[in-house]
Every structure is written in C-alpha cells, then in structure tokens.
Amino acid sequence: MENILSYIPLDIALIAENFDRFMYGVWITLNLTFLALLLGGLLAIPIAIARASGHRILNPIVQTYTYVFRGTPLLVQTYLIYYGVGQFEVIRQSFLWDPILSSAWWCALIAFTLNTAAYTTELLRGAIADTPKGEVEAAIATGHSYRSRMRRIILPSAFRRAIPAYSNEVIFMLHGSVVASTITLQDILGVGRWLNGRYYLAYEGFITAALLYFLIVLCITWTFRWFERRYLRHLVRREVTSETNLPAPTTT
C-alpha cells in the first residue's frame, strides 16, 4: 500500500488528516443545496400556477421575477444580498440584520432559494402548459372545478413530466452552490481552498473537492433515474413481442 501511494503525486496523508473537515464541507454543501431546493420548490409551485393561468396582473409580475433571476449570474445575486444589503442603514438597524442578513449562510440560502425558484417556476410552467388538451377537457366534462382539476389532473402529471428537466436543475444548483465558498462559507470547495491556502498546495484541496462533487452528482443522477423508472413507467415504449408483429391469422 505504502508503495502504491508513493507513486501518486498527491499528499494523500494530508487529505486523510483533514478528511473530517471535508465531511463537514459536504454537510454544508448538501444542507444549503437541498434546503434551497426544498424552499425554492415550494415557492415555485404557486408561482408556476399563477404564471400558467395567464392572470392579467400576476403573470407579468412573475414573468419579470423569473426573467431577472434567470438573466443574471448567481454570483452577482449572492454578492448583492450578502455585501450589498448592508449599505442601507435602515436594514442594519432592523431586527432582520443581526440573526439573518449579516450571516453568510442565510444570505447564501436566500439567494439560492430565489434563484432556483425562478428556474423551477419556468420548468413547471412548461410542464403545466404541456398537459394534453384532452385530459383537461375530460376533467371539465366530468364536472371538475378549476381547483380540483389542478390538484387531481394537471399537477400530478405535470410533476411527473418535469422530473427529467428537474434533475438538471438539481445538478445545476449543486454546481451553483460553490458560490457559497466566495462569501466565506466552508462548503466543500471552501474547505478545499482553505487546505490549499494553509499548506501552500496547488492540487490536493481542489482535486478532493472535485471528487466529492462528482460522487454527489452520481448519487443525484442515480436517484433521478430510479424516480424516472418509477414514475414515468407509463411513458416507456413497450417492447414489441414477435407475436404481435405476425400478420393476423386468416380465418377460413
């Protein structure tokens, strides 16, 4: 073992020594990413319904919100909240300042939540708009109200249809969460940068971080594949057996 390790041009012992720190970074990253995804997802559902309804007042407001948050980098959004908000004396004096807006963790969570909510809204809106017209007409014909139509017919199938696109959003949010390391948080990359800075290294911290992120993305991909197999089973093409291909027997 010792012999094999000596061929790798990385200081494995140092990484192993600081592995608990990296585990703490994994915790921070997962915590931030999935909390933002949860809150953003919950926020996106009513917003997407409002957007899909084509309401005269709500629709333009929602559209502006998603346009603004999808048109600017997450880094700028996070900086704007973390560094920018302190410019205003009113906010610094308010009750929000001490526990929330002065903490990097909360600012990152707010920025990530607003960002992912904007993307998820557009994604859900697309899925809602893609509902087959016949299903909606059938629901109307059987006397479903708008609310029960949404709850029983449109949303369940829209959620299912959104799964593949949502898996991309989850991965992008994980990729985006590295922004947290630029506002002093010790997420996976934060720990990697700390390690490299402390021991004056060029690779170890970043390569460990890259491997950890890669593992998390693999887990997310597998989970979503399982979800798709389970919830999109009705969309998979059935195998055509050779029997059904045979011409119908002629009756004589």
Added chain:
Amino acid sequence: MDLILEYQSQLISGTLMTIKLALSSLVVALFFGLLGAWAKLSSNRLAQRVANLYTTIVRGIPDLVLILLVFYGGQVTLNNTGAATGLWGYVEVSQFIAGAGTIGVIFGAYFTETFRGAIMAIPRGQIEAGISCGMPQSLIFRHIIWPQMVRFALPGFTNNWLVQLKTTALVSVIGLQDLVYNAFTAGRSTDKLFTFMAAAFVIYLVLTGISDLLLRALDRRYSRGVVRA
C-alpha cells in the same frame, strides 16, 4: 447615480472584458462541441468512450472547481514539466487564458449534446435524395444539412450561450478584472457595494436580454417555412 458615472470607465472596461471572455470561451466551446459530437456519432468505439467520459466528468464537477484547478494546478504542472524536460522556462498562466479555456472546455460538453441532437434530427432520406439528384457533397451540406442543423441546434445554442455568459462571472474569483470584479472593487472603495453590484446586475440583464433578442431573430430566420403547432 453620480457615483456610477464617476466609476463608469471601470464598469465599461469590466463589461468589455466580460464580453471578450464570453466570446473567446464560446469559440473554444464550439470547437470542442463539434469535436465531441463528431466523436459521439462516429463508429469508432474509442472516440465514443472518450467523448462520453468527457461529458460525464464535466457534468459532475462544478465550474469554479475546474477553473481554480486549472488556474492554480495548471500553472504548477506546466512549470514542473518545463523544468523536468527543459523545453521551456517559467511561464505564467494568465487569468484570461485559464478562464476562457476552462469555461470553453466545460461548455464544449454541453454543445456536444446540442450538436449531436441537431445532426441526428436531420432525416437521412433528405441526404439520400440529394445524392440521387446528383448534388455534390458541398452542395448537400450547404443546402440540406447546414440550414436544418442550425435550426435544430439554435434553441440549445441559445440556452448554452446564456448560461455560459453568466458563468464567466466566476472568473472574477481568480482575479480577472471582469464586470463583477470591477464593480466589487469600486463598491469596496466607495463603501456603496449595493449600488455597484446592482449596476453589474442590470448590465448582465442587458447583455442576456440583447443575446436573447438577437438569437430569437436568428431563430425566426432559420425556421421560415416551419409550421409550429
């Protein structure tokens, strides 16, 4: 507002740097995207494997991690190889080259999927029809493949480009003086960070807005004659 006017030269030079960086990395990305699509569609097993490995790795690692790794690690690797082989002396990797190169390689993976899909969407029969009409290869490419490939690839291209433009903001972390970096330093020195970050926010919005409009016009041009449901 006066403050922004006072620092406008910094903001403008930052904006220009961001545009330059985005366009340079786009060229790299298009090159890797075409190469990747070719590899994925080729019958060569090895090329397919390499292309799959490339897209999987890029999808699995966040952009900023790769940028930092290339900028700090790449520099050391380059100088160590130079010292070991004696072929070159001390070289310094600039932030611009590290940033544009890495972002280009990352988005090349996304363009690979876009181009692969676009090429596969062209009905094979149309190319065969061209051959049977006696069209030479170049004419088939110009009149049959190219217009349709552009049409099929444009939505994906637009999406990738907008994400790429926003990703260039991360290069400010390694100290390239782009829009975010300049707005941040201006905000720091005047103690008005909100004002300057908001200015950067609006400039990014304008940049993505203009790209969106231009690409939509291009999309209309290339989908003339297509009936949409």
